[in-house]
Amino acid sequence: GKGDLIESNRFFTVSVISVVFVGLVLTLVGNLFLEDIIFLLGANDAVWQSTLDYARILMKFMIPLMLYCLMLLFVRFDSEPALSLAATGVCAGSNLVMNFVFIGFLDMGTAGAALATCLAYTIATGVGFTHFLKKKNTLRLIKGSFTLTRLRRILATGLPLSLSQFGMAFTTSVFNVQIMNIAGELYVTVYAIITQLSMCALAFYEGIPQAAQPILAANFGAGDRSRVRKTLRIGLLLEMIFTGACLILYCLGAKIISGFFSITEGELLVISVEGIRIFALSLPFTGLNMFGMYYLQSHERVIPSAVISLLNGTVLMILCLLGLTVCFGADGIWWTWFCAQALTLIYTVWSVKRENR
Secondary structure (H helix, E strand, O other), X not given: OOOOHHHHXXXXXXXXXXXXXXXXXXXXXXXXXXXHHHHHOOOOOOOHHHHHHHHHHHHHHHHHHHHHHHHXXXXXXXXXHHHHHHHHHHHHHHHHHHHHHHHHHOOOHHHHHHHHHHHHHHHHHHHHHHHHHOOOOOOOOXXXXXXXXXXXXXXXXXXXXXXXXXXXXXXXXXXXXXXXXXXXXXXXHHHHHHHHHHHHHHHHHOHHHHHHHHHHHHHHHOOOHHHHHHHHHHHXXXXXXXXXXXXXXXXXXXXXXXXXXXXXXXXXHHHHHXXXXXXXXXXXXXXXXXHHHHHHHHOOOHHHHHHHHHHHHHHHHHHHHHHHHHHHHHHHOOOHHHHHHHHHHHHHHHHHHHXXX
C-alpha cells in the first residue's frame, strides 16, 4: 500500500523460508509420532486403521500442501487472482479424477483418497507457480531478508487465523468426545455432516474476507480510510447475502441434504434434519465474525482479531457445548454454534467500531 516493493519482497522471502522450514518440521514430527497424534485427535477403534492409512501419506506431502496455500495467497496479492482460481479448479478437478482411479479402479481405499488429494494439491501448486515465470510478476526472493523483526511481524499478523485453524482441530476433538459421552454414534454421524456443511459455507464466510483482505490492507497502508470503510461495508453486505442464502438452503433442504449422506428414514433422519436447521441459524453470525477478524488482521490489530478467533472457534464453542449439554442434554449440541457465534459477534462489533473511530 505504501509502494515499498523491496520491503514487500523481503517479507515474501521470509514467508517462503518459514513455510519450507515448518513443512520440514511437520513432516518429521508427523512421520515419527503419527500414531500418538491420531490418538490425541480422538480416533477410536472404528476409524483407527483408515485414519492411519490416510495420515501416513498426508504427512509426506506437508511441504507441497503448505506451498499451495502460500502460492494461492501471494499470486492473488500480486494481481493475478484468476490464476489462483485456475489452480483451485485444477486441484478440485484432478482430485476427483484421481479419486475415481485410485479408489474405484485400483481399490486403494483410504490411502488412495489421501494420495489423490496430495497429488492434486501438488499439481495445482505447479499451476500457480507459473505466475513467477511471467513478466508481470513482481515477487522476488531477496538475500539477507530473514530477520527476527520481520518474522515476528509475520507471526503476529498471522496469529489470529492460525489460532482459528488450531482451534478447529481441538474443538473437533472435544466435540467428538463429548457427543460420544452423552449422545452416542448417531449424533456423531450428524456432527460429521454438519462439519461438511460448515466447510461448504466456509467458501463464503471465509472466502469473502480473504478476497477483501488485500484490498483492506493496501488501502490502509496507503492511508485511504474512505476506501477501507467502503470495502468493509461491501464485504459485510456480501457476507449477509451469501451466508443468508446458505441458511435458507440448509433449512429448506435439510431432508434432501441428509439423503445425500444416505440418511433417509428413522431416528437418524429426525436428528439430522433438526441439527442441520439449528446449525444453519449461526451462519450469518459466523460470516460477520470472520469478516471482522480479517478486517482487524489487515490493520495488524493482533489482539482483537486473535480474541475473535479464539472466542468463535474454540473458547465459546467449547463452553457453550459443555453448558448447553449439561442443561439440555443431547438437544443442546446443535445450539452450540448459534450461541457461540452470537456471543462473539458482540465483541466483534465493538472491536470494529473502535477501530473505525
